[in-house]
Amino acid sequence: MFDTVLVANRGEIAVRVIRTLRALGVRSVAVYSDADADARHVREADTAVRIGPPAASESYLSVPALLEAARRTGAQAVHPGYGFLAENAGFAAACAEAGLVFIGPPASAISLMGDKIRAKETVKAAGVPVVPGAADPELEDAARELGAPVLLKPSAGGGGKGMRLVRDLAVLTDEIAAARREARSSFGDDTLLVERWIDRPRHIEIQVLADAHGNVVHLGERECSLQRRHQKIIEEAPSVLLTPEIRESMGAAAVEAARSCGYVGAGTVEFIVPGGDPSSYYFMEMNTRLQVEHPVTELITGVDLVEWQLRVAAGEALSFGQSDVRLDGWAIEARICAEDPARGFLPSGGTVLALHEPAGEGVRTDSGLSQGTEVGSLYDPMLAKVIVHAADRPSALRKLRAALADTMTLGVPTNAGFLRRLLGHKAVVAGELDTGLVERDLADLLPEGVPAEVYAAAALVARGGSTTGGGWVDPFGVADGWRLGGTPAWTVQHFRIPGHDPVEVRTRAAARGVELLLPEGSEGDALRTARIVDAADGLVTVELDGVTHRFHVVPSPDGLWLGRDGDSWHLQDHDPVAAALSGARHGGADTLAAPMPGTVTVVKVAVGDEVEAGQSLLVVEAMKMEHVISAPHAGTVTELDVTPGTTVAMDQVLAVVTPREEA
Structure with missing residues (x-):
C-alpha cells in the first residue's frame, strides 16, 4: 500500500477519499485553488498544497501544477476523484511518466471509453447492444435521417453536460452550435454524436471492479433515472425494474465491456433501458472513474470502492469473485446542489451562514461543506450527498425524506426541499421512473407560494424577537407599536423573497402574542395571531393560530434566512419607494437581469441595435451551465451594462430593451 496519496480534486469527493486514506493509515495530500483556501477538504487532509488561482483551468485542470504538488509532498500515487481530470488520458499518462501511480484505469482504457464513438x-464488437446513432462529420444528416426526437452528446463528455434533446429539427443547427460551445467549454473538445431518443427511458448502470490479474466482477446495478437537464439527482440500488435474470444479463454485458478495453479499477457501464421492455437494454457509455453515486453500491454490498481502487492500483488481486457478491437491503442517494428548482434549476451561490447535515443509523452524508464556505460560480453545483440504507425500498424512501428534512444550508439556496418532495411523488414511490419525470411533473413538485408561517416568523424576529434566547430586552427598543393608553399601532415590514413578489406584513401587540396581517397568497390576509414560543442557538419556534413551527434562523447582510424541512427562504429587506424608482429608471419589464450568479461569456448586441422578440442577446455561464438571455419583445437596446468576461450577481441588470413602439 502507498505511504502518501495526492487527491487531485476538491469538495465532497476529496473529503470522501481522504476518509478512506485515513482509515488505511495512508497520508493524504489535498490541493486547492485560491477560492478553496479555507475549504473543508483542505482542513481534513494531512497536508495541502496551493496549485493556482480560482479558475479551474489554472488550478484543478493544470497537470503541471498537480504533478509539482505530488513531487513536493513525496506522493507515490494520485487519486483523481471525479470530474476535472478524472477521465483525462493525458493526465493518466503524465502521472506514469512522472513515476506516479494513477489510481484509475490505464490511459489506453480512458482514451478508448472517453471517446463515445470508439467506445x-x-x-x-464484444457483443454488447448499443443505441442507434452516428457522429461527426455526418452528424446533422444522421440526425435528420433518424428523425426527431434525437439526443446530441459530446463525444468527450460526461455528467450530462452539453447534452441536448432536440424534438424539433427546425432548430437542429442552433442546438448543435450550442452543444459544441458547451462541450468545448467543459471538455476542450467539441466533437458530437447523435443518438435516437428512447421515449420514457430508464437510466441503469452497472458497477464493475477489475484488477490487473484478469479478474473482473460486477457489483449490481444502480437506478439513476431521476434526473434534471440529463444530470442525476436521485440514485438507488438495486433497481425495482430488473429481475434477477436481467440483472445477471446486464452484469455480464458490463463485464464484457470492461474486458473489451482492458479495464483496471472501479468503473461504471451505463445502459439506457426502455421502461416497457427492460430486457432490451442498450450500452450508452462507460465512466472510467468512480461515480458520484458509488455510496449506494457500497451500502448494499459492504465493499469500500475507494479502498479497492487503492488496493488494485497497488497491485493487489481482488479477494472475492462474482459468486461472493451479495446485495443487502436498499440504498438511496440524494444530491444536494446549489440550485433553484423554481428557476429551472439554475445555479445559485452565496456563503454558508448556517449548516445542519443529517446523521444517525443508516444515514450517511458525504459533504464538502462547512459553515463559512463560499459557494461561487466557478465549479460544479453539487455540494453534498445524503445517502440512506434500509431493509427495503419503502423504508429507505421514508428514511431519506426524513434526512432531507433535517438538512439545512442557510445562505445558499439548494434543492434539498425539492428532493424531499420528489421522493414522495406517487410515481417515485411506485417505482415508475423515467428520465423525463422531473421535467414533466415539475409544477407539481414545487411549493405553491410561501407558507404563511414563514412570513409570520420573519416578522416576529424582525420586530424584536430574539434568536439567541436569554438576556434582558429593552422594551423601548422593541418595534411592537406600543402606545401609552391606546390601541397599539401597526408596524409595517416589507420583505422580498427572490422569485416572488415583494410583500407587506403588518404586526401589532396583542393580549397573547402578536396580531398579524399577512400578504395575500399566503393563505389570505385575515387577522392572525402569532408568538415566539422559544428561541435559542439559531432555532426559533413560532406558534401561528395554535400550530407551532420550528425554523433555523440566521441573519444575513440584507435581511434574514429561514429554513425548515429542507427548504430555505431568503427574506430580504425591501424598500418599495426605491424599488419603484429603480423600475421606472430601467423601464420595468424591459430590464434583462441575470437569472443566476455567473460570468457573461457572449454578447451579441450593442446599444442602439434593433432586436426581435425572443432574439438571443447574451449568454451567462455558471457552474459549467449556459443560460441564454433573450429579448422580451421587439425593440431597441437602450442600455448594455456588461461585456464578455463580466462577473454578475443574481438579478444584476444586464441590459434594457425599449419596446419598438416607444423607441
Missing part, C-alpha cells in the same frame, strides 16, 4: 464500436 460504442468497441463494445458492439
Whole structure:
C-alpha cells in the first residue's frame, strides 16, 4: 500500500477519499485553488498544497501544477476523484511518466471509453447492444435521417453536460452550435454524436471492479433515472425494474465491456433501458472513474470502492469473485446542489451562514461543506450527498425524506426541499421512473407560494424577537407599536423573497402574542395571531393560530434566512419607494437581469441595435451551465451594462430593451 496519496480534486469527493486514506493509515495530500483556501477538504487532509488561482483551468485542470504538488509532498500515487481530470488520458499518462501511480484505469482504457464513438464500436464488437446513432462529420444528416426526437452528446463528455434533446429539427443547427460551445467549454473538445431518443427511458448502470490479474466482477446495478437537464439527482440500488435474470444479463454485458478495453479499477457501464421492455437494454457509455453515486453500491454490498481502487492500483488481486457478491437491503442517494428548482434549476451561490447535515443509523452524508464556505460560480453545483440504507425500498424512501428534512444550508439556496418532495411523488414511490419525470411533473413538485408561517416568523424576529434566547430586552427598543393608553399601532415590514413578489406584513401587540396581517397568497390576509414560543442557538419556534413551527434562523447582510424541512427562504429587506424608482429608471419589464450568479461569456448586441422578440442577446455561464438571455419583445437596446468576461450577481441588470413602439 502507498505511504502518501495526492487527491487531485476538491469538495465532497476529496473529503470522501481522504476518509478512506485515513482509515488505511495512508497520508493524504489535498490541493486547492485560491477560492478553496479555507475549504473543508483542505482542513481534513494531512497536508495541502496551493496549485493556482480560482479558475479551474489554472488550478484543478493544470497537470503541471498537480504533478509539482505530488513531487513536493513525496506522493507515490494520485487519486483523481471525479470530474476535472478524472477521465483525462493525458493526465493518466503524465502521472506514469512522472513515476506516479494513477489510481484509475490505464490511459489506453480512458482514451478508448472517453471517446463515445470508439467506445460504442468497441463494445458492439464484444457483443454488447448499443443505441442507434452516428457522429461527426455526418452528424446533422444522421440526425435528420433518424428523425426527431434525437439526443446530441459530446463525444468527450460526461455528467450530462452539453447534452441536448432536440424534438424539433427546425432548430437542429442552433442546438448543435450550442452543444459544441458547451462541450468545448467543459471538455476542450467539441466533437458530437447523435443518438435516437428512447421515449420514457430508464437510466441503469452497472458497477464493475477489475484488477490487473484478469479478474473482473460486477457489483449490481444502480437506478439513476431521476434526473434534471440529463444530470442525476436521485440514485438507488438495486433497481425495482430488473429481475434477477436481467440483472445477471446486464452484469455480464458490463463485464464484457470492461474486458473489451482492458479495464483496471472501479468503473461504471451505463445502459439506457426502455421502461416497457427492460430486457432490451442498450450500452450508452462507460465512466472510467468512480461515480458520484458509488455510496449506494457500497451500502448494499459492504465493499469500500475507494479502498479497492487503492488496493488494485497497488497491485493487489481482488479477494472475492462474482459468486461472493451479495446485495443487502436498499440504498438511496440524494444530491444536494446549489440550485433553484423554481428557476429551472439554475445555479445559485452565496456563503454558508448556517449548516445542519443529517446523521444517525443508516444515514450517511458525504459533504464538502462547512459553515463559512463560499459557494461561487466557478465549479460544479453539487455540494453534498445524503445517502440512506434500509431493509427495503419503502423504508429507505421514508428514511431519506426524513434526512432531507433535517438538512439545512442557510445562505445558499439548494434543492434539498425539492428532493424531499420528489421522493414522495406517487410515481417515485411506485417505482415508475423515467428520465423525463422531473421535467414533466415539475409544477407539481414545487411549493405553491410561501407558507404563511414563514412570513409570520420573519416578522416576529424582525420586530424584536430574539434568536439567541436569554438576556434582558429593552422594551423601548422593541418595534411592537406600543402606545401609552391606546390601541397599539401597526408596524409595517416589507420583505422580498427572490422569485416572488415583494410583500407587506403588518404586526401589532396583542393580549397573547402578536396580531398579524399577512400578504395575500399566503393563505389570505385575515387577522392572525402569532408568538415566539422559544428561541435559542439559531432555532426559533413560532406558534401561528395554535400550530407551532420550528425554523433555523440566521441573519444575513440584507435581511434574514429561514429554513425548515429542507427548504430555505431568503427574506430580504425591501424598500418599495426605491424599488419603484429603480423600475421606472430601467423601464420595468424591459430590464434583462441575470437569472443566476455567473460570468457573461457572449454578447451579441450593442446599444442602439434593433432586436426581435425572443432574439438571443447574451449568454451567462455558471457552474459549467449556459443560460441564454433573450429579448422580451421587439425593440431597441437602450442600455448594455456588461461585456464578455463580466462577473454578475443574481438579478444584476444586464441590459434594457425599449419596446419598438416607444423607441
